[in-house]
Amino acid sequence: MATNNLQMAGINSHLEMGALEGRSTLEFEDESLASPGPFSNKTSSLDAAPNRFFFDDGSEDFGCRCICKSVLRSIAVVFFTNKLNLLLPCGPLAILVDKLTKHDGWVFLLSLLGIIPLAERLGWATEQLASYTGSTVGGLLSATFGNATELIISMYALKSGMLRVLQQSLLGSILSNMLLVLGCSFFAGGIVHSNKEQVFDKATAIMNSGLLLMAVMGLLFPAVLHFTHTELHFGKSELALSRFSSCIMLVAYGAYLFFQLTSNRNAYSPVKEEESQNDGSSGDEEAPEISKCGSIIWLFILTVWISVLSEYLVNAIEGASVSLNIPVSFISVILLPIVGNAAEHAAAVMFAMKDKLDISLGVAIGSSTQISMFGIPFCVVVGWIMGRPMDLNFQLFETATLFMTVLVVAFMLQEGTSNYFKGLMLLFCYLIVAASFFVHIDPKSIQDKPSKP
Known part of the structure; x- marks a missing residue:
């Protein structure tokens, strides 16, 4: 068992x-x-x-196909995702008209229109690159390349000996950012958010206002020295003072950048934090559309193409002034800056409508600060190297206009709040400035006498 x-x-x-x-x-x-x-x-x-x-x-063929697909996708993203790109053919047309007819009026208008989409794409490529570099460096990159169009036009004007066009275009860029861009931002934001008062970082705005007042000081003293006839060495002291002041302003701007990158690292970070808090899909919207290498390549290509068109634009200014019966001062102070800042204008207004005034002020006041504290002194130093007598004497009319503009904007920013009425007042101020330069003409003694290099 x-x-x-x-x-x-x-x-x-x-x-x-x-x-x-x-x-x-x-x-x-x-x-x-x-x-x-x-x-x-x-x-x-x-x-x-x-x-x-x-x-x-056939691994090489397979790799080539991948590269070709990536290049084609990058081209499609750059050229077919923005309606302003419909103006891109104006650039080649400007070159063609210049070669065939030499009609400066048409060359100027076509070059002006052709630069608009290129300036917008340059800003877009900068934003793509900034998404790989972090908030602080990205913000500084955006501010720098945002003014690349104006600086390129300025370099060609300096090379051609058109110093008054150079001075007035830089001045116009400051006036446009401070009155037109900021005014539109305040007005649009105030209309959309009429039920409340919009606020922004008052400390940063006051710091930029102080830098702008320092720039006004740098421009004011050479002009006063000239018009009071109190130069120690006639014809030399004014230029020497301009070059010394330019070096000081460049050092001051360098110190400002150092302060932003070290002691004030969060200057641009609130932008990212605010977007992530207010919009849950901001991460998807901010994802770069092209690679880091592609961003650098497109920055180079767009900069070169803007440089080519800028040469045609600058060379056609004098002829366009005669054929279109528009003063050179109006073209330099009003038309050129509006084109160069077209993309920034739209971006600043869009952010103000989304109640992100700190970004709008960074675009408007930040660009004005960079032009006044870096762009103008840089042109003086480059002119010194090239043997061009570029100085900080912007003449009495232009210096007084800048001084009054900085005072008005400083008073608008001191409370740290905005509304549509403040924006409306800034826009009215810009209309007065535009009308003033439409009836303003330089004396023949200081008018440009372009010299071909």
Whole structure:
């Protein structure tokens, strides 16, 4: 009986082991069919082996196809995602008209229109690159390349000896940012958010206002020295003072950048934090559309193309002034800056309508600060190197206009709040400035006498 019991126990255990073994086999087969387990990975690796072998001989062709697809996608994103790109053909048309007809009026207008989408794409490429560099460096990159169009036009004007066009275009860029861009931002934001008073960082605005007043001081003293005839060495002291003051202003701007990157690292970070808090999908919206390398390549291409058109634009200003019967001062102070800042204008207004006034002020006041504390002194130093007598004497009319503009904007910013009425007042001030330069003409003694290099 004991033997029989042992035999029966062995048979039962054998049957149980077989059942368990069969169940585990079935479960393994089911899992291999339902989910990608180790077995499926082995199968896929076996299936992939012939494919790898197939591409061994043509791996270079496969890599070329990937590169071509990436390049085509980048081109499509750059050229077919913005309606302003409809103006891109105006650039080649300007060159064609210049070669065939030499009609300066049409060359100027076509070049002006052709630069608008390029300036917008340059700002877009800068934003793409800034998304890889962090908030602080990205903000500084945006501010720098945002003024690239004006600086390129200024370099060509300096090279051609058109110093008054250079001075007035830089002055116009400051006036445009401080009155037109800021005025539109305050007005649009105030209309959209009429039920409340918009606020912004008063400390940053006051700091930028102080830098702008320092720039006014740098421009004021050479002009006063000239018009009071109190130069120690006539014709030399004014230029020497301008060059010394320019070096001081560049050092001051360098110290300002150092302060932003070290002691005030959060100057641009609230922008990112506010977007992430207010909009849950901001991460998707801020994802870069092109790679870091692609951003750098497009920055280079767009800068070169803007440089080409800027040369045609600057060379056609004098002829366009005659053919269109518009003063050169109006073209330099009003038309050129509006074109160069077109993309920034739209961006600042859009952010103000989203109740993000700190970003709008960064675009408007930040760009004005950079032009006044870096762009103008930089042109003076470059002119010094090139042997051009570029100085900080912007003449009495232009210096007084800048001084009054900085005072008005400083008073508007001192409370740290904005509304649509403040924006309306800034816009009215800009209309007065535009009308003033439409009836203003330089004396013949200081008018440009362009010299071909």
